[in-house]
């Protein structure tokens with residue numbers, strides 16, 4: 001009858017850690033090399049080590065529509081060529097599930113798109129919450145020089161679908177042009 005019990009956990013706005021996470025994962029560049037536009041810059045970055053691009057601290061709650069998953073997402077600062085460090089991005093497996101990101105540190109964008117080709121980018125900065133509606137793929141992009149950190153909450157049964165967006169790529173990229181972030185079309 002009760003799928004979970006009340007509890008609380010401290011989050012650290014500055015480091016992005018979540019107390020007693022059920023799962024921590026780290027994505028190095030090698031796990032998402034094909035997602036960056038500049039293959040030569042990827043090769044050079046891998047030759048110098050394999051930088052961690054982002055980390056997620058998760059609470060794994062029951063995978064039920066009435067429950068909530070929650071996490072802290074930490075995207076490191078940096079660029080591959082002119083393209084800023086970013087998360088892989090995903091749709092939710094259950095498409096009709098939304099998500100809220102509350103930024104606690106850093107600056108960047110939440111880049112979003114729908115399967116039928118609409119795109120959007122919302123600025124992220126401390127104390128700004130971004131609403132990612134159901135059916136929108138989403139990716140965090142760090143355009144600043146410190147970690148981009150957010151607290152995230154989404155329905156318990158949402159799941160992650162990396163596959164479709166991983167193959168096709170997002171329709172937009174965020175790159176540095178003349179020292180500033182610019183949103184450009186992703187060349188096919």
Ligand SMILES: [Fe+2]
Nearest residue numbers: 092099138154
């Ligand atoms: Fe999500």
